[in-house]
Amino acid sequence: MEEKKVYESIEADASLVCGQCQEPLVKGSAKFSYMGNAFPVELPMCPKCKLIYVPEELALGRVLKVEKELEDK
């Protein structure tokens, strides 16, 4: 019974669709990585072509903070 570890899980906004596949974005498994460290997360993505969306709040919030932390390590 291995638990699946995800550090962040973001629901897809209902209005977002993949521009190419026209599929609504859904929550899917993704991975952030920086300076040799990986962070498993769930992000909105196209179920078909797997195009990932990183919302601004996440990029300028948590992601930026962790980048800075890692840079100071």
Place this chain on the structure above:
Amino acid sequence: MSLHPGGKKATEELLAFADFDAGAKILDAGCGVGETVRYLRAQGYDAVGIDKAISSEEAFIYQGDITALPFADNSFDAVLCECVLSICGETMLALKEFARVLKPLGKLIAADVYIIGNEKQKVLQIERYSGQGWEKMLREAGFSLLKKEERTAWMREHYLQALWQGTDLKEKWGWDENYRAQGYQTGYMLWWAQKTEG
């Protein structure tokens, strides 16, 4: 998030090898908020926990110091201690206390940080908390080692998760960070030991 590396998966692995009988009396030394104690009780063990910084309504959670346990001699089948010994201030004292409260052939299952030391280094603190140092402490406290497993990846994972979530790890990991600051590598180890008879 779980307060120790590996989370529930670690506790499960520690328990699996020990293979206790249902109803076994287990002490979680340094139990934090008691998450593991509740888990153990749900598994059918007679588990209690103790922590320096806890005030709990629950009868099976005690407030106290692991270097001076408020329990009778020879009263536990097992002591579980995850990521607490290294930072409790008096590792040897705590180990001797564990030996005291354990029944003969009772088991200590511990998980903690160790220093991957430079062989040439003869710094007392480094020797003491190296892999060999830990084993020596266990022996001196009256335990024989049954098994050990390296789980450094858990520590890394735990660390990154805390970093991502913005949890302040200073209190818990200041010890580890202090040694890493001095240029030592650190690892994470699981130990299963048994109280030597007599």
Place this chain on the structure above:
Amino acid sequence: MQVFQPSATFGRIVSSVCEAPCEAGCKLSELNSGINIRRLERASVMYGQYNQKKRFFISKKNKKTAVIGEDLFCLSAAYELAKKGYDVDVFSEYGALGESLDETLKGRVSREDILADMDIFKDMPVVFHFNRAPSKQSVEEILTTHEAVVLEQKIFASLFADGEIDAQTLQTSVDKIFTRKETSLPIIGAIADGKKAATTVDRTLQGVSVLEGRKNEGSYETTLYTSLDGVAPDKPVVPKGKEYTKEEAVEETQRCIHCECLECVKGCAYLKHYKSYPKKYVREIYNNLSIAAGHHTANTMINSCALCGQCKNICPFGLDMSMVCHLARQTMVETAKMPPSAHEFALLDMEHANGEEYFLAKHQSGTDKSSYLFFPGCQFGAIAPQTLQAIYADLSGRLKGGVGLMLGCCGIMANWAGQEAMFDRALQRLKEQWEELGKPTIVTACTMCNSVFEEFTEMKTVTIWQVLKEIGLPPGVTATSLEKAAIFDACGARDDEESRKIVRDMARQLGYEVHDLKYNHETSPCCGYGGLAAFANRQVAREMTDFAAGLDEAPYLTYCINCRDRVGREKSANHVLELIYGKDDIDSPSLSQRRYNRAKVKKQLLEEVWKESVMEKQNEIQITLHEGVEALLDERMILEEDIIKVIEQAEKTKCAILDRKTNHLIASRRVGNVTFWVEYEKENEQYRIYRAYSHRMMVEEA
């Protein structure tokens, strides 16, 4: 009381009759009268709580020492020896403890106070032997049973008439005997000497050096510099009764100005920002560098310094935070501990300035020889391209022997970033180009470029100020203004007194009534551009700019284009060269406009001066920034060219997310070490940009 009790051995006596030499040493005595310390001590004894349960941890030395006499010197020595763990026998000709003091201090200190002060001997290994008149014989006897003897000064004088005393150690010419030399300051001096004698005895008996490390024993002159600027002379509180009441004492304490230096902190927004002072900063930086792994908490602080050298010039002792931070950066780069994001934008900007869009090195049009080589610098072309062209036209018209032109960056950006190898490469390239052009004299328009060339290369330079002083202002330029203005000095001119002077003269020549700022010449603050502070820490750079701009009401005249740009966003500011040669239409360009400006000025110069045809770089993607987006891009250090790259790729691959609510597309692309996200909408043949943001982390499907 908490402060006074542990530091004064006989607090009640001292606070009553101390000669208080400290009061003359108080900084306020330079204005009028020092703080009345003695009376304040008395007040603390009277109104404070004397803690009786004083306990010392004494490590016993198992050696016997003796004190002969019972004045303050002897009692102080006895107490200090006991504190150091010696057994002490005190031999007194008087009949009881305190009697001697009672006699000498009669009418000045009450008997109760004297006896209360004697309480300190209670739990000490001190044994008093009374009614023992001193004689040569008794002293000799005592010497046989004790390892050291401290003698009252007058007893020593009467028994050893020829004896000599070393004032520094209180050793005497008689073996094992110690006494006091000074007779001035019979109260506090005697107590201090008692302590000194005990230290000498201790060191002698322990067999260690008597002299080592005692230079600053007792009182010595402080090196602390404290400015009395803005401190009004005031009068000390005079007690209505014999001593201060509690209220009077509090009032007197409020006169204290809390001596501290902080002169550099007062003049620097960066030093102010971290709410401490350089001694602590240096410690933090040292710690930061010595950490092998773990959290480097001082990285941002190290990268936020403007490296302008103002502090060194303000500090009475020349403490140079710039040097500390600069060395720290070099170390961080060497040990791969420099945060990758700290200076990347700036270093890419330097790469741009030395890249094909801007870099140029040419003889004057129509010549193959240059006596001079105009080097306006990387930011002049980015901020004031029209002014640059006007200057070059003037110089090449009026200077003899050919005036070449070199556009590029002097390398200071890499130097500031601690990237020494990159800095060397940049300088090396400039040097090669300069040699190819026949080693002309470089005319610099930026004091920073000038100081870099002078310090790090053998290239001969003159500043544009020296040149204009020599050849005069261009014809037609006359005094038009009668304005007042303050000169805002550039950090690049710290060691260039001549430029600072010429600029002032020239401003007057242009009709300005100029004055200096509070911080001027070599102590001017940074405008916020220096040291790449603005790239590593926007907030601190902002504070620097605000501080600089707020020093004076008058409009500023600058002679550095970055000072003008940053300060000019806050208040009226002109570059002296802009007064002479005219100002650009857009004088505070965005980050993207700066790059366009560089490319444009190179193209125009090549076409108009050298008559070369230049292929214009055409973007197929034309973008329009929605309201507020331009400021947002500068804030986030995103260039329009990054946005264009994102859209180019999204339009080609059709990989974009559509927001059905707004019908905007959201696309991303990795450019270098950064992933850029752009929200846009196609509008006729243009793309309207609503939003852009970035992150450095890579993201991929798991």
